Amino acid sequence: MDMSKYKALFLSDTTEHLDVLEQNLVELESSFGRMELIHEVFRHLHSIKGMASSMGYSRMMQLAHKLEDLIDIHRERKTPLCDEEFDLLLDGLDTLRKQLVDIEENRELSDPGADLLERIQNAMLKLNASTEPAGIEKDAHSTVESKNSKPEEHENGLLEYRLRAVIPPDCDAPALRAFLAVKRLSEIGEISDAVPNLAELLAGRFEGEFIQLNLVTDRSLDAVRNRLDTLSGLDSWTVRLIDPRTEQMPAASSSAISLSDQANPSSARGAKTRQVDTGTVRIGSELLDFFVDSVGELITLRSYFQDVAVPMDSPALNEGIRRLNQVVRKLQDRVMEVRMVPISLLTQRIPRVCRDLAQKQGKQIQVQVKGADVKLDRNMVESLDVPVLHILRNAIDHGIESPAQRERSGKNPQGRIELDMKRESDRIIMTICDDGKGIDEKEILRHARKNLPDHWIEKKIQENNVLDLIFEPGFSTRDVVSDVSGRGVGLDAVRNTLRTMEGHVRVTSNPGAGSCFILDLPLTLAIVHVLLVEIENYLLALPASRVLQVAKPDMSRMRLSSDENWVQFGGTWHPLKDLLSLMKRQSAKEFTRHDSEIVLIGEADKPIAALAIGHISGHREIVMKNVGPIIRKIGPFSGSAVLGDGRPVLVVDLDEVLRRVKVANKGMLT
Amino acid sequence: MATRVLIVDDAVFMRNTLKEIFVSNGFEVVAEAANGQEAVEKYIEVKPEVTTMDIVMPFKNGIDATREIIKIDADATVIICSALGQESMVMEAIEAGATDFIIKPFKPQNVLQVVRKALVARN
Numbered sequence: 001m002d003m004s005k006y007k008a009l010f011l012s013d014t015t016e017h018l019d020v021l022e023q024n025l026v027e028l029e030s031s032f033g034r035m036e037l038i039h040e041v042f043r044h045l046h047s048i049k050g051m052a053s054s055m056g057y058s059r060m061m062q063l064a065h066k067l068e069d070l071i072d073i074h075r076e077r078k079t080p081l082c083d084e085e086f087d088l089l090l091d092g093l094d095t096l097r098k099q100l101v102d103i104e105e106n107r108e109l110s111d112p113g114a115d116l117l118e119r120i121q122n123a124m125l126k127l128n129a130s131t132e133p134a135g136i137e138k139d140a141h142s143t144v145e146s147k148n149s150k151p152e153e154h155e156n157g158l159l160e161y162r163l164r165a166v167i168p169p170d171c172d173a174p175a176l177r178a179f180l181a182v183k184r185l186s187e188i189g190e191i192s193d194a195v196p197n198l199a200e201l202l203a204g205r206f207e208g209e210f211i212q213l214n215l216v217t218d219r220s221l222d223a224v225r226n227r228l229d230t231l232s233g234l235d236s237w238t239v240r241l242i243d244p245r246t247e248q249m250p251a252a253s254s255s256a257i258s259l260s261d262q263a264n265p266s267s268a269r270g271a272k273t274r275q276v277d278t279g280t281v282r283i284g285s286e287l288l289d290f291f292v293d294s295v296g297e298l299i300t301l302r303s304y305f306q307d308v309a310v311p312m313d314s315p316a317l318n319e320g321i322r323r324l325n326q327v328v329r330k331l332q333d334r335v336m337e338v339r340m341v342p343i344s345l346l347t348q349r350i351p352r353v354c355r356d357l358a359q360k361q362g363k364q365i366q367v368q369v370k371g372a373d374v375k376l377d378r379n380m381v382e383s384l385d386v387p388v389l390h391i392l393r394n395a396i397d398h399g400i401e402s403p404a405q406r407e408r409s410g411k412n413p414q415g416r417i418e419l420d421m422k423r424e425s426d427r428i429i430m431t432i433c434d435d436g437k438g439i440d441e442k443e444i445l446r447h448a449r450k451n452l453p454d455h456w457i458e459k460k461i462q463e464n465n466v467l468d469l470i471f472e473p474g475f476s477t478r479d480v481v482s483d484v485s486g487r488g489v490g491l492d493a494v495r496n497t498l499r500t501m502e503g504h505v506r507v508t509s510n511p512g513a514g515s516c517f518i519l520d521l522p523l524t525l526a527i528v529h530v531l532l533v534e535i536e537n538y539l540l541a542l543p544a545s546r547v548l549q550v551a552k553p554d555m556s557r558m559r560l561s562s563d564e565n566w567v568q569f570g571g572t573w574h575p576l577k578d579l580l581s582l583m584k585r586q587s588a589k590e591f592t593r594h595d596s597e598i599v600l601i602g603e604a605d606k607p608i609a610a611l612a613i614g615h616i617s618g619h620r621e622i623v624m625k626n627v628g629p630i631i632r633k634i635g636p637f638s639g640s641a642v643l644g645d646g647r648p649v650l651v652v653d654l655d656e657v658l659r660r661v662k663v664a665n666k667g668m669l670t
Numbered sequence: 671m672a673t674r675v676l677i678v679d680d681a682v683f684m685r686n687t688l689k690e691i692f693v694s695n696g697f698e699v700v701a702e703a704a705n706g707q708e709a710v711e712k713y714i715e716v717k718p719e720v721t722t723m724d725i726v727m728p729f730k731n732g733i734d735a736t737r738e739i740i741k742i743d744a745d746a747t748v749i750i751c752s753a754l755g756q757e758s759m760v761m762e763a764i765e766a767g768a769t770d771f772i773i774k775p776f777k778p779q780n781v782l783q784v785v786r787k788a789l790v791a792r793n
Contacts, residue, residue, distance in 0.1 A: 173781065176757055180770065204758065314762065570728070
């Protein structure tokens with residue numbers, strides 16, 4: 001049988017196994033031999049071996065087999081692995097990766113080297129003199145695989161239904177519709193096998209358009225149909241009774257090629273990727289960028305037609321625009337979706353990198369990554385690589401203390417680093433926290449006074465933001481440049497990279513207990529939703545993701561005085577500022593924009609200030625381009641765009657405006 | 671008999687918009703409330719078949735008001751009215767017992783569809 005056509009699938013499957021294997025190994029090392037992880041490691045090696053042997057890659061098969069035998073001894077004896085064995089397994093893993101590259105590039109496979117094989121052999125001999133010689137297949141392994149065909153026994157009277165529904169992505173709030181549907185359905189039964197998975201749906205993460213789930217309930221088919229009838233927002237749905245013994249989710253059954261034993265059935269991510277793999281074509285990233293640019297131009301053109309059509313008032317033209325709009329929107333959604341990749345592409349290497357760095361420093365560190373399934377624009381994941389590694393190196397190098405020091409201060413000798421990614425509306429918040437010694441403000445000031453101009457320092461003290469100084473160019477907290485961090489590139493590089501991505505970074509610290517770096521990023525760079533506002537003679541764009549509410553309150557909801565102004569939104573009073581004065585850095589003067597519309601802006605749903613912004617003349621999706629240093633000098637602008645009618649517009653950097661508000665508020669309160 | 675509706679919103683404009691939609695489609699708006707506290711009182715007083723509930727309001731927000739109404743009447747039909755960007759609050763309100771939700775700015779056909787489906791569920 002010609003296996004070459006399965007090569008692509010083999011490569012992607014094996015890569016995935018290796019990635020998970022690496023994570024498992026690092027986790028296993030820091031968790032002192034959790035048995036289920038040993039099983040996992042064994043299972044992945046077994047799968048890799050099986051796939052390699054079906055494809056005829058005997059060198060790869062041999063190595064995987066040896067490694068599998070080694071772990072098998074621990075699996076059967078339920079004993080933890082020693083340090084030397086971890087090194088062996090990780091070295092073996094690196095060799096397997098090399099071999100995979102050889103396969104991809106049609107080269108002869110790298111020889112693992114007699115040395116490595118011998119080391120494995122010796123380790124095994126050391127463990128057990130009576131271990132079977134390597135090279136003999138064992139069948140006993142297949143029991144571990146326990147395919148996902150385990151029939152689900154339902155108690156008498158319980159039925160299982162398969163439900164599929166369409167929730168159009170352009171409906172009001174697809175994620176909420178999905179959430180409500182799941183809630184209402186779980187009132188009458190138990191939900192399983194949901195796609196997207198249940199946790200995502202219940203966390204309000206869903207962008208449309210298909211939803212599928214199994215429902216186990218005692219209700220009749222008609223009763224389930226009636227329930228579905230009461231759910232608003234489901235465009236169309238189907239429901240049918242299924243026999244759980246014969247049915248499989250399409251995601252699992254689509255890996256039709258039996259190259260090897262079924263991969264981990266419990267891993268939804270694995271199953272999903274495989275489903276996508278069966279029909280994928282690789283395209284160059286330039287082509288993808290071209291698509292995005294073209295969609296951007298289409299959006300601009302659409303706005304142009306919309307503007308032109310208004311005075312004409314032609315039903316035929318309006319209908320045409322309406323359809324154009326639909327097509328553009330669908331295209332835009334799909335193209336954006338293609339650009340989105342899970343952040344795990346970046347984070348999956350982290351535990352390994354940290355382990356190696358920590359080892360060099362003689363430190364013990366456990367790394368935990370949460371929210372790796374959050375999706376982000378592909379370009380941004382790539383650009384984040386360097387800053388994230390930089391922050392991690394800093395944490396390991398400067399933050400986490402040596403085991404002895406930690407013990408002296410009553411901490412667990414093993415340090416912890418936690419990476420957490422969350423999506424908050426249009427933004428991604430990534431926090432990188434360590435439980436090290438934290439950052440000492442006095443120390444920061446001492447170093448800053450040596451290296452930075454005084455007025456910068458004074459400004460930060462005034463803003464109560466001394467820690468922010470570590471992001472200034474020329475700042476360094478360590479006189480001795482260590483082997484792994486420092487080297488002349490400081491945290492200012494991190495801040496700059498983040499800025500080019502329309503994001504920002506800040507740091508918090510609890511001396512003695514650790515520090516947190518918080519990275520705040522937009523989901524995507526390419527297309528931004530903005531409010532267009534006209535204030536005096538200026539036309540400006542405000543990123544809609546920062547605008548929480550818009551209102552034109554009457555005077556009863558405003559408190560104006562000569563030095564401070566307040567406005568009421570939904571029962572709460574917020575300081576009221578004038579956008580233009582803030583942008584021009586004019587000091588507060590009497591509030592004159594009584595007929596202005598007012599927007600409430602904030603970070604991550606937390607209101608910070610109300611801004612008088614003149615008159616809102618519409619909202620648009622714009623293709624944002626970066627602005628150069630000259631424009632940045634004029635005022636707080638983060639980007640520019642061309643509107644459909646050809647007018648240029650500058651996008652206000654609301655982060656900077658918010659910062660100015662905070663400074664002004666501080667003055668007002670003290 | 672016309673379906674009896676209670677409208678809760680702190681903005682007169684919003685109340686009027688909803689009222690217009692309901693009245694021109696054969697519903698009867700039996701009461702209005704401008705905050706969560708008032709909403710609970712009016713609910714007890716008029717026992718409406720449908721209540722539309724704004725979330726962000728002074729004195730008592732829509733989520734707490736919904737929770738209290740459901741405590742008083744487990745079968746109450748409460749429709750949350752929310753702006754885009756308040757997803758987490760809507761989820762909280764659904765957990766508190768709200769039947770469904772509509773998103774501002776209101777489109778009459780959406781409002782009517784949601785309310786009618788909620789009434790089907792109620793019967």
